[in-house]
Amino acid sequence: MVERPPVWLMRQAGRYLPEYMALREKYDFFTRIKTPELACEITLQPVDIIGPDAAIIFSDILTVPEAMGLEVQMVEGRGPVLPVTVAAAKDVRHLRIDGAADRMQYVYDAIALARQALEGRVPLIGFAGAPFTLLCYMVEGQSSKAFDKARRFCYAQPLLAHQLLEAITEVTVEYLQRQVAAGAQAVQAFDSWSGLLGKEDFDRFCKPYLERIAGELQGLAPVILYPKGSWYALAELAGSGAAALGIDWTVCPVTAREWVGGKVTLQGNFDPAKLFMEPEDIRREVHRMIAQFGSQRYVANLGHGITPKVPVAHARAFVDAVKEYRPKL
Amino acid sequence: MVERPPVWLMRQAGRYLPEYMALREKYDFFTRIKTPELACEITLQPVDIIGPDAAIIFSDILTVPEAMGLEVQMVEGRGPVLPVTVAAAKDVRHLRIDGAADRMQYVYDAIALARQALEGRVPLIGFAGAPFTLLCYMVEGQSSKAFDKARRFCYAQPLLAHQLLEAITEVTVEYLQRQVAAGAQAVQAFDSWSGLLGKEDFDRFCKPYLERIAGELQGLAPVILYPKGSWYALAELAGSGAAALGIDWTVCPVTAREWVGGKVTLQGNFDPAKLFMEPEDIRREVHRMIAQFGSQRYVANLGHGITPKVPVAHARAFVDAVKEYRPKL
Numbered sequence: 150m151v152e153r154p155p156v157w158l159m160r161q162a163g164r165y166l167p168e169y170m171a172l173r174e175k176y177d178f179f180t181r182i183k184t185p186e187l188a189c190e191i192t193l194q195p196v197d198i199i200g201p202d203a204a205i206i207f208s209d210i211l212t213v214p215e216a217m218g219l220e221v222q223m224v225e226g227r228g229p230v231l232p233v234t235v236a237a238a239k240d241v242r243h244l245r246i247d248g249a250a251d252r253m254q255y256v257y258d259a260i261a262l263a264r265q266a267l268e269g270r271v272p273l274i275g276f277a278g279a280p281f282t283l284l285c286y287m288v289e290g291q292s293s294k295a296f297d298k299a300r301r302f303c304y305a306q307p308l309l310a311h312q313l314l315e316a317i318t319e320v321t322v323e324y325l326q327r328q329v330a331a332g333a334q335a336v337q338a339f340d341s342w343s344g345l346l347g348k349e350d351f352d353r354f355c356k357p358y359l360e361r362i363a364g365e366l367q368g369l370a371p372v373i374l375y376p377k378g379s380w381y382a383l384a385e386l387a388g389s390g391a392a393a394l395g396i397d398w399t400v401c402p403v404t405a406r407e408w409v410g411g412k413v414t415l416q417g418n419f420d421p422a423k424l425f426m427e428p429e430d431i432r433r434e435v436h437r438m439i440a441q442f443g444s445q446r447y448v449a450n451l452g453h454g455i456t457p458k459v460p461v462a463h464a465r466a467f468v469d470a471v472k473e474y475r476p477k478l
Numbered sequence: 479m480v481e482r483p484p485v486w487l488m489r490q491a492g493r494y495l496p497e498y499m500a501l502r503e504k505y506d507f508f509t510r511i512k513t514p515e516l517a518c519e520i521t522l523q524p525v526d527i528i529g530p531d532a533a534i535i536f537s538d539i540l541t542v543p544e545a546m547g548l549e550v551q552m553v554e555g556r557g558p559v560l561p562v563t564v565a566a567a568k569d570v571r572h573l574r575i576d577g578a579a580d581r582m583q584y585v586y587d588a589i590a591l592a593r594q595a596l597e598g599r600v601p602l603i604g605f606a607g608a609p610f611t612l613l614c615y616m617v618e619g620q621s622s623k624a625f626d627k628a629r630r631f632c633y634a635q636p637l638l639a640h641q642l643l644e645a646i647t648e649v650t651v652e653y654l655q656r657q658v659a660a661g662a663q664a665v666q667a668f669d670s671w672s673g674l675l676g677k678e679d680f681d682r683f684c685k686p687y688l689e690r691i692a693g694e695l696q697g698l699a700p701v702i703l704y705p706k707g708s709w710y711a712l713a714e715l716a717g718s719g720a721a722a723l724g725i726d727w728t729v730c731p732v733t734a735r736e737w738v739g740g741k742v743t744l745q746g747n748f749d750p751a752k753l754f755m756e757p758e759d760i761r762r763e764v765h766r767m768i769a770q771f772g773s774q775r776y777v778a779n780l781g782h783g784i785t786p787k788v789p790v791a792h793a794r795a796f797v798d799a800v801k802e803y804r805p806k807l
Contacts, residue, residue, distance in 0.1 A: 294623055297785055300751035347727045347749060347781075380709065381730065398676045401710065420676060422629035452676075456626055 154439060154447040156471035157201040157274070158464065159375075159395075160454030162191045165464060169194055178223035182209055188259035189266055196271060199465045200472075203271050203335075206260050206328075210278030210339055213320055214287050216252040218245040227291075234290040236302070241313050250323035257331035264332035275333030277325050279340035279376070280317040280358040284310065287317075296345055303346075303354050310354060318358045322365045329370040337373040337395065338362050344378015344397075351382050356389075363390040373416060377453065384408040398452030402441035415442060418452035419467065424459040428466035435470035444476050483768060483776040485800035486530040486603070487793065488704075488724075489783030491520045494793060498523055507552035511538055517588035518595055525600060528794045529801075532600050532664075535589050535657075539607030539668055542649055543616050545581040547574040556620075563619040565631070570642050579652035586660035593661035604662030606654050608669035608705070609646040609687040613639065616646075625674055632675075632683050639683060647687045651694045658699045666702040666724065667691050673707015673726075680711050685718075692719040702745060706782065713737040727781030731770035744771060747781035748796065753788045757795035764799035773805050 163169060169191055172181060181187050191207040211229050215221045222230045235241060256275075264273050278286075285299040286292070293299075303310040325336045343355045359374050366372045367390050375395030376382055383405055386394055393414035396405050405415055419438060424431065439449060449471040455464060492498060498520055501510060510516050520536040540558050544550045551559045564570060585604075593602050607615075615621070617628040632639040654665045672684045688703050695701045696719050704724030705711055712734055715723055722743035725734050734744055748767060753760060768778060778800040784793060 292623070294621070295782075297751055300749065301754040304749070304752050305754045305756075344728065347747075348730050350749070378728070381728070381733070399673065399707070399710070401677050404710070418676075420629065420633070420679070422626055423633050425630040425634045427634075453624075 151444060152476070153471060153474040154442070154444050154449045155202040156449040156468050157203040157205065158195070158199075158455050158467070159205075159451050161195040161199065161201055161205060161464075162207045163455055164457035165455055165459040165461060166194055166198060167461070168198065178209075178225070181207070182212070183255045185255060185258040185262050188255075189262040192259070192263045192273075193266055195464075196267070198461065199468050201271070201468055203274050204263060204267055205274045205276065206256070206263060206333065208256055208259070208276070210276070210283065210341075211286060212253050212256060213249070213278060213317065213324060214283055216245075216249040217316070217320060218243065219287060229286060229292065231286060231290045235284075235287045235313060238309055238312075241309060241316065244313075244316055246316050246320060249320040250327055253324055253327075256324075257327050260328055260331040260333050272334040273332060274335045274337060274373075275325065275328035276337040276339060277321050277328075279338045279343065279355065279362070279374075280314045280321060281346075281355045282340050282342045283317050283321075284313055284354075285342045285345075287313070296342055299342075300345060303350070307353070314354065314358050318361055322362055325362065325366055326369060329366070333370060335371045335373065335392070336366060337375060340374070340376040340379070342378075343376040343382070344380075346379070348381040351376075351379055355379070356382065356385070359386065359391075360389045375416075380405075387412040393448060395450065396452065402438060406442065411446065414446040414448060416448040416450045419450070421451045421453055421456050421459070424451075424455065424463045424467060426463075428463055431463060431466045432470040435467060436474055439471065439474050440477070444474065480773060481805070482800060482803040483771070483773050483778045484531040485778040485797050486532040486534065487524070487528075487784050487796065488534075488780050490524040490528065490530055490534060490793075491536045492784055493786035494784055494788040494790060495523055495527060496790070497527065507538075507554070510536070511541070512584045514584060514587040514591050517584075518591040521588070521592045521602075522595055525596070527790065528797050530600070530797055532603050533592060533596055534603045534605065535585070535592060535662065537585055537588070537605070539605070539612065539670075540615060541582050541585060542578070542607060542646065542653060543612055545574075545578040546645070546649060547572065548616060558615060558621065560615060560619045564613075564616045564642060567638055567641075570638060570645065573642075573645055575645050575649060578649040579656055582653055582656075585653075586656050589657055589660040589662050601663040602661060603664045603666060603702075604654065604657035605666040605668060606650050606657075608667045608672065608684065608691070608703075609643045609650060610675070610684045611669050611671045612646050612650075613642055613683075614671045614674075616642070625671055628671075629674060632679070636682070643683065643687050647690055651691055654691065654695055655698060658695070662699060664700045664702060664721070665695060666704060669703070669705040669708070671707075672705040672711070673709075675708070677710040680705075680708055684708070685711065685714070688715065688720075689718045704745070709734075716741040722777060724779065725781065731767065735771065740775065743775045743777060745777040745779045748779070750780045750782055750785050750788070753780075753784065753792045753796060755792075757792060760792060760795045761799040764796060765803055768800065768803050769806070773803065
């Protein structure tokens with residue numbers, strides 16, 4: 150029994166922190182990601198400033214496509230751009246699977262450094278993009294409202310889509326295993342775009358790959374699966390071997406708990422836009438959220454990444470509200 | 479008892495039609511919308527070319543914000559831009575509610591013309607944006623992945639949000655009533671962004687306004703509510719007085735039917751990206767979809783608007799597949 154749930158924030162090392170923005174002025178995106186000392190420093194910033202119960206390694210889900218041979222440009226203000234995309238069988242054949250996990254040594258180095266720098270204050274969480282979400286970027290070439298091109302690719306060329314998903318999964322499993330070997334004490338797989346699929350297509354293009362990731366990490370570290378928007382899959386994913394499921398704010402906590410039963414921990418699901426409310430309102434809403442989830446088998450978190458311009462005091466109010474929570478008897 | 483369900487496509491008058499693209503070359507967006515002869519011609523194009531069971535008046539959901547005094551620029555390839563947005567109480571005060579419905583006379587004229595031109599071949603459907611979705615554009619000023627600014631506005635200034643939603647609803651109700659008076663035989667309210675809210679916030683910022691629209695149109699024409707992404711609201715909206723609920727492709731037809739019971743017609747929910755499959759695959763999937771929904775109290779449709787570049791033959795394959803459907807005994 151815990152008195153109050155643990156708390157961290159998706160993207161807690163991010164653009165709402167002036168200390169992060171100062172480094173962003175000096176170093177471009179890939180320098181920040183690929184320089185272990187910088188990634189370590191950024192990872193620790195929120196631990197010092199807002200005081201969550203875990204550190205999350207500062208990195209990006211597109212490390213994997215890049216390690217597989219696709220150039221990734223990070224255009225500030227616009228998001229990632231992949232000038233060469235995957236459209237046909239030859240593009241999948243040209244992906245570099247062998248050695249891909251090796252080419253992300255900078256992530257393992259950052260994890261090792263951050264583990265050391267944390268000196269046991271809080272655990273360190275690693276992460277990767279889930280295969281379908283990475284497919285979305287690799288096919289679409291940029292962020293998109295509905296990833297029409299990526300969905301079209303899956304429906305019109307399902308065999309090729311599965312080849313691509315297989316390749317991504319193979320690299321991702323090794324990537325996460327090596328993050329754990331380097332010091333990550335839990336890992337999260339972000340299926341940020343799985344909710345663009347209906348249940349049947351989720352079952353085809355997302356679920357088997359998420360299950361494989363959960364399966365291959367079992368016994369090494371707890372796995373958190375975050376299938377954003379895929380409310381319909383929560384009940385089944387509760388049996389995937391994942392330790393926790395992250396949920397977005399469109400799923401009512403009580404409903405989610407009914408669906409997953411006592412099998413897994415739930416993580417979420419504060420609407421990040423609510424961090425713009427006044428701190429006393431944030432506090433009230435956070436307490437209401439915890440009461441709905443229950444304080445057992447629960448990680449208080451946002452339902453998606455924290456957005457720029459959130460006042461730091463408000464992010465801290467969120468963390469503090471969780472820390473001061475005591476269940477009503 | 480009907481042998482097969484009726485069929486139409488959201489955005490069936492659109493960019494996948496070469497005949498539409500030819501007019502788009504010659505006339506800018508607002509000329510197409512505001513010239514009743516052009517709007518009428520575009521409305522009839524898909525009726526002739528792909529043969530659906532209804533015509534949908536060619537228009538746009540942003541007619542209402544424009545009639546309320548906000549400039550709307552339509553930037554081809556980027557979507558709508560509102561240079562002046564709603565942020566504070568004074569912005570809501572400055573909106574022009576009186577006479578707003580009158581300033582959309584061009585829509586009623588287009589409806590009257592199209593009704594005449596259709597000569598009873600198929601019924602004509604009118605539409606409007608739902609209040610929350612219009613608030614999204616009026617606050618954000620442009621399309622967006624998650625309308626963070628609009629959500630922030632609702633949470634941080636809920637009273638003002640409700641004032642704005644009231645004003646939009648007042649105009650929208652009159653707008654839809656006058657569309658019916660002009661000849662629309664059913665109307666649809668598009669809450670394209672309601673799914674960005676969790677259930678509690680949907681209940682605050684969407685539901686009462688959708689219910690008011692359904693209520694005020696009752697007895698005049700059947701109302702179709704399309705709360706995209708708001709799967710959690712379907713059961714309750716079944717009791718709103720709406721004749722039909724449109725659902726997107728992330729909701730499984732069988733589940734939706736369980737939730738709404740026999741109270742309303744369901745409309746949807748083919749993933750538009752599946753129109754890029756081969757026609758024989760489209761046909762198979764359409765038949766599977768109808769079997770899941772059941773052919774009674776059902777309108778075969780897409781789960782969202784048809785996208786550009788869909789081959790016309792594929793849109794026709796969708797319509798034909800519905801028309802040839804016969805329930806298995």
